[in-house]
Structures are given as C-alpha cells and as structure tokens.
Amino acid sequence: MIDFGYAPLKINIHDLDKADLSLMDWITARDESFRLCIACGSCTATCTAGNFTNFSFRELCHSIRRGEVEKAVRESEKCMLCGKCTLVCPRNVNTRNIIKLVRKANQNFRV
Amino acid sequence: MKEHPFVIPFTIGLTFVILYTVVMWTIWVVRLTRREKKIIWKRLLTVKTLRGIWETIREGLFHRNIFKKNVILGFMHMSLAFGWFMLIVLGNLEARLYPHGLINPPYYPIFFEFFRHDLSPLREYEEIFTFLMDFFLLLVISGIGIAFFKRYKSKVMGMHRTTKHILIDRIALTSLWLIFPFRILAESVTAGLYNTGHFFTNFLGQQVIYGLPLDQLYYPSWWAYSIALGSFFVALPFSRYMHIPTEILLIFLRKYGVREKDSHSSYTNVELNACSRCGICIDSCHLSTDLGISDTQPTYFIRDLRYSKPSERLRETCMLCMRCLKACPVGIEITQIRKNERSEHQLFSPTSYSYLNGYAYPKAKVAFFAGCMGHLTPNIIKSTLLLLDAAGIDYTFIDRNGSICCGRPLQLNGEVDAAKQLIDKNNRLIYETGANCLVTTCPICASEFKKNYHMSIPIYHHSQYLWELTNQGRLVFNQSNLNVAYHDPCELSRGLGVVDEPRKLLKSAVVLTENSNQTKQNSLCCGGSLAITNTSAFQKSTIAASTVLQLANNTTDLIATACPLCKKTLAAAQNDVPVQDISEIMVKALMDSRKASLSEAKVKMASPKLEVVEEYK
Numbered sequence: 001m002i003d004f005g006y007a008p009l010k011i012n013i014h015d016l017d018k019a020d021l022s023l024m025d026w027i028t029a030r031d032e033s034f035r036l037c038i039a040c041g042s043c044t045a046t047c048t049a050g051n052f053t054n055f056s057f058r059e060l061c062h063s064i065r066r067g068e069v070e071k072a073v074r075e076s077e078k079c080m081l082c083g084k085c086t087l088v089c090p091r092n093v094n095t096r097n098i099i100k101l102v103r104k105a106n107q108n109f110r111v
Numbered sequence: 112m113k114e115h116p117f118v119i120p121f122t123i124g125l126t127f128v129i130l131y132t133v134v135m136w137t138i139w140v141v142r143l144t145r146r147e148k149k150i151i152w153k154r155l156l157t158v159k160t161l162r163g164i165w166e167t168i169r170e171g172l173f174h175r176n177i178f179k180k181n182v183i184l185g186f187m188h189m190s191l192a193f194g195w196f197m198l199i200v201l202g203n204l205e206a207r208l209y210p211h212g213l214i215n216p217p218y219y220p221i222f223f224e225f226f227r228h229d230l231s232p233l234r235e236y237e238e239i240f241t242f243l244m245d246f247f248l249l250l251v252i253s254g255i256g257i258a259f260f261k262r263y264k265s266k267v268m269g270m271h272r273t274t275k276h277i278l279i280d281r282i283a284l285t286s287l288w289l290i291f292p293f294r295i296l297a298e299s300v301t302a303g304l305y306n307t308g309h310f311f312t313n314f315l316g317q318q319v320i321y322g323l324p325l326d327q328l329y330y331p332s333w334w335a336y337s338i339a340l341g342s343f344f345v346a347l348p349f350s351r352y353m354h355i356p357t358e359i360l361l362i363f364l365r366k367y368g369v370r371e372k373d374s375h376s377s378y379t380n381v382e383l384n385a386c387s388r389c390g391i392c393i394d395s396c397h398l399s400t401d402l403g404i405s406d407t408q409p410t411y412f413i414r415d416l417r418y419s420k421p422s423e424r425l426r427e428t429c430m431l432c433m434r435c436l437k438a439c440p441v442g443i444e445i446t447q448i449r450k451n452e453r454s455e456h457q458l459f460s461p462t463s464y465s466y467l468n469g470y471a472y473p474k475a476k477v478a479f480f481a482g483c484m485g486h487l488t489p490n491i492i493k494s495t496l497l498l499l500d501a502a503g504i505d506y507t508f509i510d511r512n513g514s515i516c517c518g519r520p521l522q523l524n525g526e527v528d529a530a531k532q533l534i535d536k537n538n539r540l541i542y543e544t545g546a547n548c549l550v551t552t553c554p555i556c557a558s559e560f561k562k563n564y565h566m567s568i569p570i571y572h573h574s575q576y577l578w579e580l581t582n583q584g585r586l587v588f589n590q591s592n593l594n595v596a597y598h599d600p601c602e603l604s605r606g607l608g609v610v611d612e613p614r615k616l617l618k619s620a621v622v623l624t625e626n627s628n629q630t631k632q633n634s635l636c637c638g639g640s641l642a643i644t645n646t647s648a649f650q651k652s653t654i655a656a657s658t659v660l661q662l663a664n665n666t667t668d669l670i671a672t673a674c675p676l677c678k679k680t681l682a683a684a685q686n687d688v689p690v691q692d693i694s695e696i697m698v699k700a701l702m703d704s705r706k707a708s709l710s711e712a713k714v715k716m717a718s719p720k721l722e723v724v725e726e727y728k
Contacts, residue, residue, distance in 0.1 A: 033647065048483045051513035053466035077463045080516035080533065081524055082483040083641045087679050092648035100524070100644050103458035 019067030027064060027101045034098055036091040037061050043085035043095055049078050057085050057095055064102070076102040115225070117330065118218040121337040124344030125217055131348040132356040135384070139360065142377035143369065151367045163366040167359050172196055176440035180391060181269035183257060190254030197247045205240045208233055221340070224298050225333050228305035238309075245311035248298070252291050259288065272399060274390035274410045276351070283350035286343035293339050297332040300325050351414075354387040358441060361385040371444040373527065374451050382443045383417040386410065392445070395438035397430065397636050401657045402650050404428060409435050409445040416452060426452055430640035431523055433605040437632050453525025461528040467515060467536050471543065475507030478546035482553035483516050484675035491552050491675055494694040495573050499550075501701055502585040509544055519559035519602075523642035530563075538564050550576045552694065554603035554674045555641065561607060572603060574613040574673045574693050581619055588620040589703035593669060595621045595696065596662045598681065599634030600674035608632075613673050613693055620700035621669075627661045635661060637672075639680030655684030663688045671696055 028034050043057040044050055050057075055078040063072040076099050085095040143151070154160075169175050172193045178185025199220075206220035207213050210232050219226060230237045257268075265273045276284065295312065302308035302316030303325045316325075347353060361381050369378050388410045398404040407428040415421035429449055436446050472478070479499065481492050492508075499506050515537050518530035541549065541564075549570045551557050557572040564570075571579075580586045595617060603609045610631040617623045629635050638646075638654025659681055663670055670690045672678050682690040 031645075046487060048486075048514065048516050049464075049466075052470060052515070077459060078466065080464070080483075080518075081520040081526070081641070082516040083520055083676075084483050084487050086648075087484075087487060087639075087676075089648075094644065094647060096520075096641075097644040100458060107458060 033094045042088045046084045048082045073106045117334045120341030124341035128344040154367045159366045163363040184268040187257040190250045194247045194251035241309040245309040272393045274388045279350045283346035289339040293336040297336045351388040357384040371447040386413040392435035395434045401654045431642035432601040432636035454527045459526045459529035472509035475544040475546040477506040478509045479506045480551040482556040485552045488675040491692040494698040502580040517556040517559040519555045520641040554600045558602040558606040578612040578616040588700035593621040598672040600677045637677040637680040652684035655680045
C-alpha cells in the first residue's frame with residue numbers, strides 16, 4: 001500500500017471478517033425484522049431517552065451489525081421501552097423486541 | 112346393613128381428597144402474610160363472611176357469571192354443580208332421617224339405594240325423597256349430556272375455542288362423566304330388581320332394562336359407580352377440578368380483602384388452583400380471535416405456572432389488555448399474575464437511568480403532561496392545550512422540552528426495578544413543580560400515575576378534565592350531526608374505569624353511536640399494546656383492523672379515541688374511517704361554536720387565542 005503519510009486511525013478500522021457476529025445472528029434468528037432497518041434514524045429522532053443522553057437505536061443496530069457486542073449491551077440499557085421508535089419506524093422494525101433481545105442475549109449466553 | 116367391599120374405592124378417594132384439601136387450605140392460609148392474616152381475623156365475624164357464603168352459593172353452585180356469558184353453558188355448569196350438590200345433601204338427609212340413627216359411615220348415604228331397598232320407614236318423606244333424587248340425577252345427567260355435546264359443538268354454547276386439556280384433566284374428566292351414567296345404571300338395576308326409585312330410575316329399571324340379567328349386573332354396576340367416584344376423587348387434586356375446593360377459599364379470601372401483590376404469594380397459589388381451565392379467556396383474547404394464537408391464554412399460562420414454570424413465549428405473548436380479566440368467571444387476577452411472573456425475569460438493571468440527573472420540569476399550577484406518546488401526536492397536545500386555553504385554565508406544559516417516560520412500558524414488561532427509577536425520578540420532578548393537579552393526554556401515563564406514583568394531587572386524563580370543564584360550563588361546543596363511534600382504550604376503561612366522561616364529552620358535540628357490545632369494560636384492544644414485544648407490525652395492524660371493523664359501520668364518520676397510541680395504531684391499520692383523539696374532535700366543535708357566535712354578533716373579536724385556532728384549522 002502506498003504510504004501517503006496518513007492512514008485511518010486504528011480504532012476506526014473495523015474488520016468485518018473478524019467481527020463477532022454471534023449477537024447479530026442470535027437476534028436475527030429471533031426477530032427477522034432486524035434485517036429491515038435502513039438506518040434512517042427516525043427512531044433516534046423521536047427517542048425519549050435520546051432526549052436526555054447520548055442514546056441512539058440506529059447506532060445500536062450498527063453496533064450489533066459490526067459485532068461491537070459490549071457496546072450494544074451497554075447502550076441497550078438506556079432504553080425506556082416507551083415504544084415511540086416502533087411507531088415511527090417506516091420499515092416496521094420491531095425495535096423494542098430487539099432491545100429486549102440484546103438484554104436477553106446479555107443474560108442468557110453472555111455474548 | 113350388609114357390608115360390601117365395593118365401597119372401598121369411593122372411601123379411599125373421598126378420604127384422600129378431603130385430606131388433600133384440608134392440608135392445602137392450611138398451607139395456603141398459613142403462608143399468607145402477617146398483614147393478610149390480620150385482616151382476615153378482623154373481618155371474620157363481619158358481614159363479609161355472609162357475603163362470601165352468598166357468593167359461594169351464587170358462583171359455586173349456580174355459576175351466575177357463566178350464565179351471563181351463555182345460558183346453555185351456564186345451565187351445563189349449574190346442573191352439574193347444583194345437581195350433584197343436591198344429590199349429596201338429599202342423600203345425607205335421607206340416610207339420616209332413616210330411623211336407625213344419625214351416625215353412619217360416609218359411603219352409606221352415597222350408596223343408600225344399595226343398602227336400603229325399602230324406604231317405607233321414611234313414611235311421608237319417601238315419595239318426595241325418591242322423586243327429588245331422581246329429579247336431580249336427571250338434572251346432572253342432562254348437564255353431562257350438554258358437556259359431551261360441547262366437546263364437538265362448543266360454538267352452540269358461545270365458545271369458539273375451548274382449552275386443550277392435558278392427560279390428568281382428561282382422566283378426571285372421563286371419570287366425572289362416567290360417575291353419573293354408572294349411578295343411573297346401578298340405581299336402575301336396583302330398581303329393576305327391588306322396585307325402588309321414582310319416575311326416572313324406576314322407569315328405566317322396570318320398563319327398559321328389565322329383560323337384562325339384572326342379578327349379574329347388580330354388583331358390577333355398583334362397583335363401577337364406586338370406582339368412577341374413587342378415580343375422580345384421586346385425580347381431582349392434580350387436575351383442573353382442584354378448582355372446586357379451592358374456589359371456595361378464594362372467594363372468602365377475596366371478600367376479606369386479600370389481593371394479588373407485586374410478586375407471587377400464597378394467594379397466587381390459591382388463584383392458580385382456582386382456575387378451572389374453562390377456556391372462556393381464550394375467546395376474549397385478541398391474539399386468539401384475530402391472530403390465531405390460541406395457546407398462550409391465561410388458561411394455559413396459569414396451568415403451566417401451577418405445575419411448573421411457563422415458557423418464555425407463554426409469559427411474553429400477552430398484550431395485558433385485561434379483556435380476559437373481565438371475562439374470567441372466577442375473577443382470577445390474571446394480568447397481575449402474568450406481570451409478576453415477568454418481573455421474575457428482569458433484563459434491565461436498576462441503575463439504567465442515571466443519566467436523567469439534572470433535569471427539571473418548570474413550576475406549574477395545573478401541570479399538563481403529554482408523555483412519550485403524546486409527543487408523538489402533536490395534534491393531540493395542541494388541541495388539548497387550545498381547549499385548556501379556551502376554558503381559561505392557567506396550566507403549564509411541564510414536559511414541553513421532553514418528558515421522562517412514566518415507567519408504564521417497563522412495568523408492563525415486568526421490569527419493575529428499572530421502572531422504579533423512572534417513577535421515583537418523575538414523581539420528584541412533578542412534586543417539585545408545585546402543581547395542584549396533573550392532566551395527561553395519555554391513559555398509559557395516567558394509569559401508571561394513579562397506580563404506582565401514590566401522588567397526593569389529583570390526576571386526570573384529559574377526557575375527564577375536559578368533561579369537568581364542560582360540565583362547569585367553561586367550554587361550549589357546537590352540536591354537529593357527525594356520527595362518531597368511541598373506542599375505549601384498555602388502560603382507560605379497564606385500567607382506570609373511565610368510560611362515562613369521554614362519552615358525555617363527545618355527546619356534547621357529536622352523535623355518539625355504539626355499534627358493538629364490546630365497549631366500555633369489555634372494550635376491544637387496538638393491538639398496539641406496549642406490554643407485548645413479540646408481535647410483528649403486521650399482526651398489530653391485523654388486530655387494529657379487526658377492532659375498527661367491529662367498532663364502525665358504514666354510517667360511522669369518525670372513530671374517536673382517547674389515547675395517542677390507540678389513535679396511531681387504529682389509523683395506521685386502515686384508510687376507511689378516520690381516527691381522531693377526543694380533544695381534536697372537541698376543538699373542532701369549539702371552533703364551530705365560536706364561529707357561530709361570531710357571525711351572530713357580527714363582531715370581529717381580536718383574540719390572540721383565536722388566531723391559533725384559525726391556524727390549527
């Protein structure tokens with residue numbers, strides 16, 4: 001590779017080949033609607049919890065897809081399960097179920 | 112008296128069932144909390160005991176609640192319970208009036224006809240006793256006949272789906288059904304041989320089966336009767352028929368004021384055992400009627416909880432809409448039990464929401480709380496605020512800059528510890544506003560405020576508050592001939608019992624028609640419930656569409672509801688009938704009345720409020 005004198009930061013490099021996708025597989029097996037997300041961010045825009053803190057369901061989905069399991073588990077706890085995201089989702093992703101599945105995965109098999 | 116070993120199966124069964132009941136009753140009562148025991152002692156010698164006795168007779172023997180659901184179904188239960196009860200009572204009376212003393216073994220009255228063929232010592236009572244015994248036997252067998260028929264055509268009795276029973280229930284059921292045919296056989300054979308009985312057994316014995324070898328049938332038929340009784344009694348404690356002895360205890364405990372708490376208790380065990388698995392809850396459940404999910408209803412949930420632990424699917428597949436609660440003839444607190452069961456599997460930690468520190472609501476006199484769902488439907492907020500303005504209320508929109516969730520969704524999902532944080536936080540913030548009254552547009556929030564916040568200030572749902580203002584004459588609406596059907600939100604109608612205020616409010620502006628009998632406390636659910644997470648969007652809209660179909664007919668212009676979530680769910684599912692919140696309808700009526708009064712007076716009023724009204728339009 002040509003060295004231009006600059007490169008992406010190490011922490012920003014995410015190798016999907018090496019990512020731990022067990023959480024994503026576990027969730028998709030239980031709720032197919034996870035696949036439907038187009039990352040439009042409507043959920044984040046309406047989020048009750050997101051009004052008070054740095055919490056984004058869209059980001060959470062990204063974390064799951066990228067295998068950032070610990071981050072996903074940590075973030076999921078901020079949710080209040082109020083259900084606004086489910087109502088606004090244009091793709092009918094069952095968002096609350098996905099949050100609960102992340103919590104369950106955390107308890108059941110310590111991803 | 113000629114002793115015979117055929118009484119042994121019955122005697123063993125009866126002894127077993129009585130011992131088991133006594134032991135279980137004792138365990139349940141002993142395990143109640145100290146407070147519960149105290150209130151029971153206190154209320155033992157009050158009118159509550161008499162009420163308990165009355166309810167035991169009314170429900171245990173006559174099954175009034177089932178009669179209300181369906182007459183044939185009620186008759187079936189009544190004939191079995193009351194008929195059998197009378198057979199036992201009359202049999203005992205008969206045996207005790209017989210001039211050989213009051214003391215006799217427990218099997219003696221049951222097999223009285225075997226032991227005594229000549230009832231003439233009863234003198235003037237002979238005729239009436241033999242007649243009544245035959246009459247009640249006929250009543251019971253008619254109940255069995257209907258029960259048998261119900262296995263194949265339950266729809267006739269208003270039940271589209273019935274419970275699928277497990278093996279022990281089937282064994283107990285078969286024994287129960289066999290008891291009375293065997294009794295008739297035994298008594299008819301005896302009547303054939305010794306000319307006993309009355310119009311029924313005597314007729315059968317003397318006119319119908321007289322040609323059979325009655326001598327050889329005599330002992331076997333009494334054996335069969337005794338074995339059927341014995342096997343029913345032995346199976347009873349492990350089957351659904353445990354509800355018979357348990358329901359009596361349940362009725363009394365309930366009358367004394369014992370209720371389901373925030374976790375499973377001894378009272379829960381009484382309730383679990385008092386479930387007869389009649390399956391009436393199945394038909395009341397939207398998941399069954401609209402989605403075809405007919406294996407997660409309370410009848411199955413309670414069964415699994417009684418024997419072991421319900422599966423995760425069983426625990427979670429419920430909208431907690433409380434329709435089954437209203438349908439249950441035994442009055443088991445199904446919804447609370449399921450919530451408590453969920454709370455034993457919490458997923459959120461009790462420190463989830465530490466980020467909420469440092470947030471405050473503004474000071475207020477009348478605090479208006481929109482809630483999460485309210486914020487998702489700005490039109491409802493706007494309309495309600497306009498109406499409050501028009502009535503001259505000095506309110507403050509406390510969560511204008513974002514509300515903390517009331518905690519109801521977490522609560523419904525069993526996350527009570529996480530919900531507790533939100534409740535504590537919100538409660539303190541609302542207290543700090545100094546408000547003397549709280550108004551919310553969301554029944555979900557209102558329900559949580561009322562049930563778990565223990566606030567000292569009155570809490571109103573906006574439909575209640577607006578009705579109060581209208582009643583005081585502070586809001587005047589233009590009466591239109593818009594044909595409106597009202598959808599009762601679950602949390603408002605069954606949860607808080609608010610059914611009249613929204614109706615009165617609507618009637619002051621539009622024509623309210625009830626197209627379905629599934630309204631008020633029996634109202635349908637919109638399907639958008641926050642208590643369930645494992646239904647898809649498609650399934651939710653299927654429920655909503657079916658609800659709209661039942662609520663509206665082709666003359667309905669509009670469906671009114673009083674919940675932002677119901678509005679969203681019902682409106683998203685179909686395009687035929689527009690759905691509006693009660694406040695939106697009322698603000699329209701208010702504008703019309705203002706316009707009317709304006710044109711009458713032909714004066715242009717320069718009201719800043721009115722500009723907003725125009726803008727809204």
